[in-house]
Amino acid sequence: MSAIIKAGAIDGDRFDRSRRIKWIDMEKIESARCFVAGAGALGNEVIKNLVLSGVRSITLVDMDFIVRSNLNRCVLFREEDTLKKTMKADVIAKRAKELNPGIDITPVNSRIEEIDSSCLKNHDVVFGCLDNIGARMHLNAYAYFYGVPYIDGGTDGTTGKIQVVLPPDTPCLQCTTNKTHARILEKRFSCTGQDISIYEPKIPAEITTTSIIAAIQVREGLKILSGKKEYCIRHVCYYNGFLNTFDSFEVSLDPMCPVHLSKFSKSVHPYSHS
Amino acid sequence: MPLRVKVRNAESGATVEMELEGENTIDDIIEGAAGYWEKDAGAYVLRRGKRLLRGQQTVAEAGILNNDELELIPDPEGG
Numbered sequence: 001m002s003a004i005i006k007a008g009a010i011d012g013d014r015f016d017r018s019r020r021i022k023w024i025d026m027e028k029i030e031s032a033r034c035f036v037a038g039a040g041a042l043g044n045e046v047i048k049n050l051v052l053s054g055v056r057s058i059t060l061v062d063m064d065f066i067v068r069s070n071l072n073r074c075v076l077f078r079e080e081d082t083l084k085k086t087m088k089a090d091v092i093a094k095r096a097k098e099l100n101p102g103i104d105i106t107p108v109n110s111r112i113e114e115i116d117s118s119c120l121k122n123h124d125v126v127f128g129c130l131d132n133i134g135a136r137m138h139l140n141a142y143a144y145f146y147g148v149p150y151i152d153g154g155t156d157g158t159t160g161k162i163q164v165v166l167p168p169d170t171p172c173l174q175c176t177t178n179k180t181h182a183r184i185l186e187k188r189f190s191c192t193g194q195d196i197s198i199y200e201p202k203i204p205a206e207i208t209t210t211s212i213i214a215a216i217q218v219r220e221g222l223k224i225l226s227g228k229k230e231y232c233i234r235h236v237c238y239y240n241g242f243l244n245t246f247d248s249f250e251v252s253l254d255p256m257c258p259v260h261l262s263k264f265s266k267s268v269h270p271y272s273h274s
Numbered sequence: 275m276p277l278r279v280k281v282r283n284a285e286s287g288a289t290v291e292m293e294l295e296g297e298n299t300i301d302d303i304i305e306g307a308a309g310y311w312e313k314d315a316g317a318y319v320l321r322r323g324k325r326l327l328r329g330q331q332t333v334a335e336a337g338i339l340n341n342d343e344l345e346l347i348p349d350p351e352g353g
Binding site for chain 1: 284300301304305315317318319321324325328330347351352
């Protein structure tokens with residue numbers, strides 16, 4: 001029996017135009033489970049892009065509430081959210097469902113270090129949209145441990161970075177760190193137990209850089225979900241928004257990297273920096 | 275015998291010449307250059323060609339040669 005098609009069906013399909021991109025596997029994207037850490041500027045853009053790209057199942061973790069200075073770069077936040085001090089993850093979950101009511105998005109109001117990291121293994125891709133090195137190293141270590149691809153984004157003013165970690169084939173974030181990273185990590189955690197005295201510099205941020213970096217994060221995620229890992233950034237890409245240049249660099253795997261060692265021994269603290 | 279390399283500041287385009295011994299580390303180069311340009315406290319990486327160099331590697335291990343050009347790049351951590 002021959003197939004029956006319906007006139008006008010093309011424009012009734014939300015993802016018809018996406019399906020026309022040959023390398024995109026919409027079936028896999030629609031059945032994928034994505035984990036997003038951080039609901040700030042990058043988190044807003046990454047969630048927006050994932051939802052509009054067809055991802056239906058998302059876990060979103062963030063510990064923070066919305067303030068007015070977020071509004072220059074967070075597409076899903078509104079003025080009213082700042083008055084109620086609403087949690088970022090809750091608001092994004094609500095607004096993402098407005099973009100596509102068919103999605104299942106779970107907001108978790110917590111520090112990334114405080115969730116049960118074993119939940120990462122139930123996801124297909126992890127997106128890092130974080131604002132500090134300590135949280136990045138934590139997420140990187142556990143994503144690597146559970147063998148889940150990790151796509152990290154970072155911005156500072158008009159510069160940005162995307163790193164793609166594909167365990168066990170590529171180096172991880174920890175492999176790229178040096179003393180300058182460790183120094184910031186120590187500063188941030190030098191006053192444990194007193195949130196108020198944690199070192200938190202105000203990093204310059206605006207929407208155009210944020211949207212570019214988040215778009216590339218999601219693009220790389222779509223490649224992974226569509227079975228096109230070999231076309232992902234190898235391994236880290238820097239963006240200079242003032243000159244509009246992109247440069248990709250390779251990183252060699254650090255044989256002493258505690259993340260790779262911890263793959264075989266849980267006794268090694270996964271993000272210690274010796 | 276010491277090597278002499280040129281380190282470029284990716285943000286400003288400025289360069290500085292640096293003298294290195296084989297046992298110096300990439301961390302030493304990053305800290306020396308960041309200090310010279312009085313960079314803000316933040317994370318930086320160093321590239322040689324299309325490779326990022328690991329902090330703990332020595333100049334000899336990283337294969338750095340006389341007259342090489344290296345670049346100091348800020349590593350953005352905002353989200």
